Amino acid sequence: MEKKIALYPFLPESQNFVDEEDIGLVDLLENPRFASARSRARRRVKWSIEKGRIPPAENLDKELDRHSELFSYILSRLIVSCIKDDYLVKRYALSESKTFYSRIYRETSLEVKEIANSLGIESAITEQDFIVSLVDYLKSSSPLKEKSWKLVNRKIKSGKVFLTEKKFRRMLQEVVRKKIEEDLPLDVPDEVQSKLKYILEDIMQTLEKRESKFELDFEGIVDKELFPPCMNKIVSDARASRNLSHTERFAIVSFLININVGYNKILDIFKSSPDFDDERTSYQVKHIAGNHSENKYKPPSCETLKTYGICVSPDWRCDRVSHPLGYYSWSLKSRKENENQD
Amino acid sequence: MRIRTKRFLKEKFREYYQSSSMYIPHRLKNREWGFIMIDDNYPDKTVMKRHKSFSSEKQLRSYVESMTPAHAYFSSAYYTNPGIPKMDGKEWLGADVVFDLDADHLSNSEDLRYEEQLNEVKKETIRLIDDFLLDDLGFDLEDLIIVFSGGRGYHVHICSEDVRNFGSPERKEIVDYVYGTGLENIIEESNERSESMDRAVNILKLNKDFSTWAERIHKWIVEVYLKEISKLDKSDAIEKLSMRKGVGETIAERIYEAIKVERKLNRIKETGNLDIAKGVPKIFWMDLVSKAKKELRVEPDEPVTSDIKRLIRLPSSLHGGTGLIVRPMSFDELDNFNPLNDAVAFDNKDVDIKGNDDFSINLKGNEISIEEGKIKSVPEFAAVFLSCSGFVEVEGW
Numbered sequence: 001m002e003k004k005i006a007l008y009p010f011l012p013e014s015q016n017f018v019d020e021e022d023i024g025l026v027d028l029l030e031n032p033r034f035a036s037a038r039s040r041a042r043r044r045v046k047w048s049i050e051k052g053r054i055p056p057a058e059n060l061d062k063e064l065d066r067h068s069e070l071f072s073y074i075l076s077r078l079i080v081s082c083i084k085d086d087y088l089v090k091r092y093a094l095s096e097s098k099t100f101y102s103r104i105y106r107e108t109s110l111e112v113k114e115i116a117n118s119l120g121i122e123s124a125i126t127e128q129d130f131i132v133s134l135v136d137y138l139k140s141s142s143p144l145k146e147k148s149w150k151l152v153n154r155k156i157k158s159g160k161v162f163l164t165e166k167k168f169r170r171m172l173q174e175v176v177r178k179k180i181e182e183d184l185p186l187d188v189p190d191e192v193q194s195k196l197k198y199i200l201e202d203i204m205q206t207l208e209k210r211e212s213k214f215e216l217d218f219e220g221i222v223d224k225e226l227f228p229p230c231m232n233k234i235v236s237d238a239r240a241s242r243n244l245s246h247t248e249r250f251a252i253v254s255f256l257i258n259i260n261v262g263y264n265k266i267l268d269i270f271k272s273s274p275d276f277d278d279e280r281t282s283y284q285v286k287h288i289a290g291n292h293s294e295n296k297y298k299p300p301s302c303e304t305l306k307t308y309g310i311c312v313s314p315d316w317r318c319d320r321v322s323h324p325l326g327y328y329s330w331s332l333k334s335r336k337e338n339e340n341q342d
Numbered sequence: 343m344r345i346r347t348k349r350f351l352k353e354k355f356r357e358y359y360q361s362s363s364m365y366i367p368h369r370l371k372n373r374e375w376g377f378i379m380i381d382d383n384y385p386d387k388t389v390m391k392r393h394k395s396f397s398s399e400k401q402l403r404s405y406v407e408s409m410t411p412a413h414a415y416f417s418s419a420y421y422t423n424p425g426i427p428k429m430d431g432k433e434w435l436g437a438d439v440v441f442d443l444d445a446d447h448l449s450n451s452e453d454l455r456y457e458e459q460l461n462e463v464k465k466e467t468i469r470l471i472d473d474f475l476l477d478d479l480g481f482d483l484e485d486l487i488i489v490f491s492g493g494r495g496y497h498v499h500i501c502s503e504d505v506r507n508f509g510s511p512e513r514k515e516i517v518d519y520v521y522g523t524g525l526e527n528i529i530e531e532s533n534e535r536s537e538s539m540d541r542a543v544n545i546l547k548l549n550k551d552f553s554t555w556a557e558r559i560h561k562w563i564v565e566v567y568l569k570e571i572s573k574l575d576k577s578d579a580i581e582k583l584s585m586r587k588g589v590g591e592t593i594a595e596r597i598y599e600a601i602k603v604e605r606k607l608n609r610i611k612e613t614g615n616l617d618i619a620k621g622v623p624k625i626f627w628m629d630l631v632s633k634a635k636k637e638l639r640v641e642p643d644e645p646v647t648s649d650i651k652r653l654i655r656l657p658s659s660l661h662g663g664t665g666l667i668v669r670p671m672s673f674d675e676l677d678n679f680n681p682l683n684d685a686v687a688f689d690n691k692d693v694d695i696k697g698n699d700d701f702s703i704n705l706k707g708n709e710i711s712i713e714e715g716k717i718k719s720v721p722e723f724a725a726v727f728l729s730c731s732g733f734v735e736v737e738g739w
Contacts, residue, residue, distance in 0.1 A: 134479055135504045142511040150524040151515050153553045159480020307524060309514065 004115075006066035007057070007103050009073035010096070010180060011118040018074060028075060029195040037068040041075030042199045048095030049088065049206050052277065053102075081185035082193050082200055088207060089184045090241045097177035104169055112169060119175050123168065129155075130168035137161040140175045145245025226335060228327035229313045230305055231255050238269050247300075247308045253288045254299040255324055263289060299324050343385055346739040347729050350693070352380045353739075354726050355410040355660055358687050364406070365658035365670055366399050368501060372420035372435060375402075376653045377411035378662065384412055385662065385732070392653065395425035412662025415653040418499070429651060436506030439513060440654050441520075442646040443467050444495035456703065459494055460681050467496040468676060470640040474520045475500070478554055483673055490685050492661025492668040496676075497654060514648040522639040525555055555638075562634040564611050568618075572601045588625035596620060660687065665726035683707065686723050693725035694718070694737035701733045 005014045028034050040055075047055045058065040073096075080092050104112055109125055116123055121140070124131040134156065141149050148167075155162040163171065193200070224232055234252040238244055244252075249270075256266050263285060270281050290296045301323050305311045311318075321327045367373055376392035383389055392415075396402040406414060417424065418440045422433035443466055445451050445459035454462065471488070475481045475498070485502040518524055571579050576598060583594035596619035601607050610618060616627070646652055655661065657670040666685040686706050694717060702711035710724045712734055720728070728734040 138508065138512040138515055142509075142515065147524060147526050150526075151519040152522055152524055152555055153526040155552070155557075156478050156554050157480075158477065309518070309524070 001063060001066045001070070003060055003066060006060055006069040008100065008115060008118075009070050010100075010176060011115065013118060014070060014073075018070070023071075025189070025192065026195075028071065029192065034068070034071055034075075037071035038075055038199070040068060040072035041079060042202065044072055044076040045079050045088075045092060045203050046206050048092045049203070049210055051095075052091065052098065053095050054099040077184065077186060078188055078192055079196060079199060079203060081188045082196060083203060083207070084185050085207065087241045089181060093177050093181035093184065096180050097173045100176045101169060101173040104172065109165060112165070112172070116168070116172055116175075119172065119179070121172065121175060124160075128164070129162040130165055131160045131162055132168070132171075134159045134161055137163075137171070140171050140178070143174060143178075143243060144170070145243075145247065147247075226328055226331040228318060228321075228324045229315055230311050231324055233312050234310070235269060244270075245308075248310060249284065250288065250297075251299050251305065251310055251324075253285050254297045255328075257285075257289050257296055258299060258325055259328055343729070343732070344735045347734075347736045348380055348384065350736040350739040351412075351662075351665070351726065351729060352410055354665075354688060354722070355380070355412070356407065358660055359403075359407045359410060362658065362687075364399070364403055365656060366402070367416055367656075369420040370399065370402065371395070371397050372422070372424055374417040374419070374421065374424040374432065374653070376415040376417075377409065378413040379409060380412045380662070388413075390415075390653075393425055393427045395423075406659075411659075414656040414659035416656050418652050418654050419650055434650065437508075437650045437652075439500040439505045439508065439516065440646055440652065441470060441498040441517075441642040442491070442495065442654075443470065443497075443640065443642050444491070444493070446494065447641045447643075456494070457682060463495045464676065464679065466640045467498065469638075470498060470520060470642070471673060471676075473558075473638075474640065479516070479519070486673070487657065488671055488673060488676055489655070489657045490666070490669045490671070490679065490681050491655060492659075492664055492666045492685065497657075499654070508650075510648045510650055513650070514644070517642060517644050517647045520640050520642065521644075522555060522635050525635065526553070558638055559631055559634040560614060560616075562638060563616070563630055564607070566637075567630060567634070568601050568610070569607060571598065572604070572607055576602075586626055587629040588623040593619065593621055593623075593626075597622065661730075663730055665723075665730035686727070688721075688723040688726050690721040690723070692719040693722050695720055695725050695728060695734040696737055697734050699733050701728070703727075 001017060002013075005011070005017050008014060029038075043055050047053060057069050060066050060069060076092070080088055104115060107115065109130075113123055113125055113130070121132060121136050137154075138151070147153060151161070224235065227235070231252060234244060234248050237248070238252070252269070253266055256269075266285050267278075267282055288297045300308075300310075302311060302318070302321065305324070317327055317330060321330060373395070374392065375394040375396065376390045377394070378384070378388050378390050381389075390413075394405075396405065417437075419437035420435045422435060424432060426432050443463050445454075445463050448454070448459060448462055451459055467488070471483075471486065475486065476483060481500055481502060485500055487497075487499040487501060489497045489499070491497050571582060574582065576595075579598045579602075580591060580594040583589050583597055584591055589597070600618040601610070610616065646654070655668045657668055659668050660666070661668055665687070666681060667687050669679075669681075669685045671679060671684075682704060683706050695712065696717045697712035697714050700711075700713050702709065704710070705724050705727060706721075708721065708724070710720055710728070712718065712720070712728065717737055725734070725736060729736055
């Protein structure tokens with residue numbers, strides 16, 4: 001088996017290899033031959049929940065190790081499919097794709113091009129750039145929210161988009177994430193469920209442990225009804241485990257800080273985001289909050305939010321304010337007035 | 343609108359639909375259709391009959407001929423079940439990408455006559471197609487359908503297989519591209535307010551490899567703006583330059599001296615180096631960049647393009663608010679297209695009308711003017727235009 005097949009188990013050639021081996025489900029789940037693949041699969045899923053990445057592989061010089069690396073991926077997918085949890089699927093796909101990114105880092109440009117080709121992305125290499133079609137670019141890069149990914153900031157000629165090699169690799173990470181996420185959960189026969197029972201219980205516990213860390217009592221902390229539509233959208237995106245762009249994060253955090261939501265409550269909101277990273281987020285929130293109240297960052301104005309495409313379905317109140325905080329204080333005031341009338 | 347005027351319009355619209363050929367969109371059977379009728383409510387309250395579908399060209403034709411709608415629309419999307427009233431039940435299969443350019447957004451639209459507005463939007467449409475859709479985004483001209491909207495603008499449909507599966511985010515990205523939304527700071531913002539004398543090369547990221555937009559902006563600054571200045575007399579040039587932010591006479595003179603010789607300007611073009619004169623403040627460049635951006639972008643109606651389930655006017659139908667033909671055309675025709683001649687249906691037979699207002703317009707080369715309360719005869723094509731637009735009522739129908 002080529003090393004590539006073990007390292008990039010979601011490529012069609014890896015799939016072909018698995019098909020040719022023709023290993024029965026029962027073997028995979030019970031045969032001692034696959035014991036190490038099973039234990040690695042369990043770690044694969046566990047790490048993805050706990051750390052957002054896949055545990056590093058053995059050096060894969062031995063055929064045996066490659067074998068169990070490849071089949072641990074097949075088993076991981078079965079595990080994730082048994083649990084049928086939207087958050088887990090997203091988190092797992094993200095983790096696999098991050099590991100993919102770190103692995104292709106060691107490949108030559110030509111190899112990266114080949115891997116991309118297997119993933120359905122055709123490209124051409126020039127001295128400085130990777131060139132991809134507009135259609136592939138838009139489809140793969142649309143979840144990437146950083147400004148430099150906007151088409152407007154790219155070099156594009158006759159439907160060909162120019163990317164640095166680093167950006168091209170990053171785009172491929174997105175392709176892998178999407179591919180894994182879209183394929184899951186697989187239909188798994190009941191017998192798999194029962195045969196994997198001991199692993200599934202472990203994974204469920206890990207998942208619960210993580211979830212209990214971030215009970216989402218967002219409704220409890222401030223009244224979301226008073227928020228402008230844009231901020232509401234970001235909060236629901238975060239809760240639906242969608243990735244937030246840097247600007248969206250900044251906007252919601254600075255907004256919440258300015259309406260005096262506590263630091264820990266803010267962290268809670270982000271914990272359901274699939275790429276949540278405890279340390280990084282808490283650093284960011286602290287930074288935005290500033291040491292003293294006068295150092296606090298203000299959220300961007302409506303105009304800026306519009307530029308970043310964060311402004312969504314503005315309502316009648318939006319037409320009359322120019323800042324999300326203005327919206328909030330107005331709606332808060334009207335709420336109080338209403339209450340007084342009652 | 344009086345009943346006799348409605349009767350007149352209905353009859354004229356029927357004549358038009360019976361005698362003209364109809365544009366048939368690809369995947370006809372999978373489109374949803376919507377119509378606004380010339381009925382009791384028309385034109386004050388518009389009620390759209392939507393969720394219609396047709397299984398053949400013949401069926402569509404006979405519906406339109408018998409109903410003679412004031413406005414006809416079809417969906418940019420195609421569905422498995424286009425006729426089901428609930429959007430969820432339709433099963434989306436894909437959609438064309440549509441751009442809607444309208445005089446609404448022109449900053450000076452109120453100061454312009456209808457003809458002038460139409461001309462401005464036409465120029466914008468040509469830039470949309472030439473610069474953005476063909477040159478940059480690489481679409482094929484044969485996949486584009488270019489249509490005069492019948493109102494104050496143009497529609498461009500992209501019907502290529504490549505785009506049909508685009509979701510809203512991808513479509514929005516294309517609108518952002520043509521409008522220049524989210525353009526990375528071409529100028530470092532750090533010292534925005536200071537009177538910084540940074541060298542242009544440090545502040546302007548207008549390197550060709552930076553982005554296509556940056557390249558265009560650079561090109562505009564050198565080959566349009568500076569070139570224009572370089573051709574002026576010294577005193578005119580200095581006056582013009584001093585009008586820009588951050589430039590006094592001294593600096594204006596330095597800039598002029600640096601570019602007045604063609605050879606020097608060509609050098610700037612070749613090297614891309616905008617460090618043309620000492621002491622040119624950042625604000626001057628910032629101001630120019632934003633001017634360039636305004637000149638270069640086009641502004642389609644964003645929701646029309648991003649929406650994957652939009653109804654759009656049927657090419658070759660009549661626009662009930664003007665009576666003009668929603669005319670499809672080739673890109674070559676667009677250049678010389680004059681809606682007030684080329685989109686006018688109907689002939690010269692005289693029709694008596696009574697003015698609701700004072701108004702004049704040139705239609706098919708005839709200067710037509712009406713006065714409030716006055717009855718006069720005008721050619722039929724003018725009577726249709728004027729009554730659809732609410733300027734007159736028709737007499738004797």
